[in-house]
Amino acid sequence: MTRAERVWQLLTTSFSQILIPGLEVTIPLTVISFVFGLIIALLTALVQVAHIKGLRSLARFYVWIFRGTPMLVQLYIVFYGLPKMGLILDAIPSALIVFSLNTGAYASETMRAAIEAVPKGQMEAGLCAGMSYTDVMFRLILPQALRTAFPPLSNTLIGLVKDTSLAANITVTEMFLAAQRIAARTYEPFVLYCEVGVLYLLICTVLTRLQRICEKKLERRGPRAA
Amino acid sequence: MLLEINHIQKSFDNLAVLKDVSLKVNSGDVITILGRSGSGKTTLLRCLNFLERADKGDMLFDGTHYDLHAAPKSQIAALRKKTGFVFQDYNLFINKTALKNVTEGLIAGHGMKRAEAEDIGMEMLRRVGMAEKRDSYPHELSGGQQQRVAIARAMAANPRIIFFDEPTSALDPQLVGEVLAVMRSLAEGGMTMMVVTHEMNFARNVSTRTVLMHEGEIAEEAPPSEFFTHPRSEAARRFLSLEGK
Numbered sequence A: 001m002t003r004a005e006r007v008w009q010l011l012t013t014s015f016s017q018i019l020i021p022g023l024e025v026t027i028p029l030t031v032i033s034f035v036f037g038l039i040i041a042l043l044t045a046l047v048q049v050a051h052i053k054g055l056r057s058l059a060r061f062y063v064w065i066f067r068g069t070p071m072l073v074q075l076y077i078v079f080y081g082l083p084k085m086g087l088i089l090d091a092i093p094s095a096l097i098v099f100s101l102n103t104g105a106y107a108s109e110t111m112r113a114a115i116e117a118v119p120k121g122q123m124e125a126g127l128c129a130g131m132s133y134t135d136v137m138f139r140l141i142l143p144q145a146l147r148t149a150f151p152p153l154s155n156t157l158i159g160l161v162k163d164t165s166l167a168a169n170i171t172v173t174e175m176f177l178a179a180q181r182i183a184a185r186t187y188e189p190f191v192l193y194c195e196v197g198v199l200y201l202l203i204c205t206v207l208t209r210l211q212r213i214c215e216k217k218l219e220r221r222g223p224r225a226a
Numbered sequence B: 001m002l003l004e005i006n007h008i009q010k011s012f013d014n015l016a017v018l019k020d021v022s023l024k025v026n027s028g029d030v031i032t033i034l035g036r037s038g039s040g041k042t043t044l045l046r047c048l049n050f051l052e053r054a055d056k057g058d059m060l061f062d063g064t065h066y067d068l069h070a071a072p073k074s075q076i077a078a079l080r081k082k083t084g085f086v087f088q089d090y091n092l093f094i095n096k097t098a099l100k101n102v103t104e105g106l107i108a109g110h111g112m113k114r115a116e117a118e119d120i121g122m123e124m125l126r127r128v129g130m131a132e133k134r135d136s137y138p139h140e141l142s143g144g145q146q147q148r149v150a151i152a153r154a155m156a157a158n159p160r161i162i163f164f165d166e167p168t169s170a171l172d173p174q175l176v177g178e179v180l181a182v183m184r185s186l187a188e189g190g191m192t193m194m195v196v197t198h199e200m201n202f203a204r205n206v207s208t209r210t211v212l213m214h215e216g217e218i219a220e221e222a223p224p225s226e227f228f229t230h231p232r233s234e235a236a237r238r239f240l241s242l243e244g245k
């Protein structure tokens, strides 16, 4: 067997061994963390724009902590640190918690800015039309803000796909750890890491396409808030 | 008496913007509020709808007493359901069609069924000549058209009074007429209106009473026939000479 043949064989056999953790771990981890992250982000943004006193400072504190520390450190604290404090979490739940809270912190800033970019007159006009603050917020302000927030939130999602590879450090067998194990066994790090890189690239390319399609759809329904 | 405003005071930081303003409005009155920029006209209207909290003052509106400084939320919500507000820059809901702009408040605020709200919405759009634009978004409409939809929105819940804050000031001159015509027909239909405006002809020909605001106070209050021909106050005389009338 020539070297080229050997590499080709390695690529074909390892492909499914990397793809399967991708489908079973990387993608679910990304999707679930992103959904939880968005819910956390929405609540965090809302308590800030609605000036809910105690919760507002709590929200600022949370954003400050999670934006100001490396995700890798957060993963280590939760997975290796918390057990010493008596709280034992499995690797996947640990990763889900950290990725959700991280996404929540970043996305809440995006949402807050988008809500604040909606002209003040929209709220006033809604109130004058007889609606409550909450009704105006959910029926008028948030839909406008989400359109402004859509491109940056898509970015956050694409970032998250790649960041899930950090979970390899806490023993989560996602795509990167799968590739790492095969590389160690076959002594072909260049091939394997390029291969896993291409797989990440594929996922992100699909997401970018989807983002474009959604943006076109949104655009047809009028402009975003200025 | 529909509305009796007593001794409103309002400052921003240290700037006294309203210094003890009182005013009575009868049902069917069309009050035009004139005055130089910065005299407190907008602030007055906004305090009446609690978009701004007055420092002091109270009002009697449609049989209910309101503390303009300390009214509770529930009272404010109820008040806003009985009033309409038309803004200088229209403030149509950006992401809603013309019809939805009118029906949104009826459905979400007044608890009306969609079908009923749409019937009323279409009737309101017809009255302002915008029925055929029911499915247009605000950015597809001219300023005059947007303001007419905003007036339809303000009329929709059959309010006891509509406040207008310079409804034609943001418009290109050739679009002013269509909005004033709608306001005029509204006035002729008996709607009670308080209109901040720089349109002297509207004040002269449509309003039942003219109020001149000057430095946070009412400098003069008179029927337009008197106000424009025999202004009593120095402020009014100066205002009218500057307006060239």
Ligand SMILES: Nc1ncnc2c1ncn2[C@@H]1O[C@H](COP(=O)(O)OP(=O)(O)O)[C@@H](O)[C@H]1O
Residues within 6 Å of the ligand: B012, B013, B015, B017, B035, B036, B037, B038, B039, B040, B041, B042, B043, B044
């Ligand atoms: N939210 C605000 N904060 C600070 N100052 C304000 C605010 N709103 C209005 N003012 C000031 O109050 C004064 C009166 O404003 P306004 O009621 O808008 O006058 P008008 O509508 O007659 O032009 C102006 O000097 C203006 O700068």
Ligand SMILES: [Mg+2]
Residues within 6 Å of the ligand: B041, B042, B043, B166
């Ligand atoms: Mg003004």
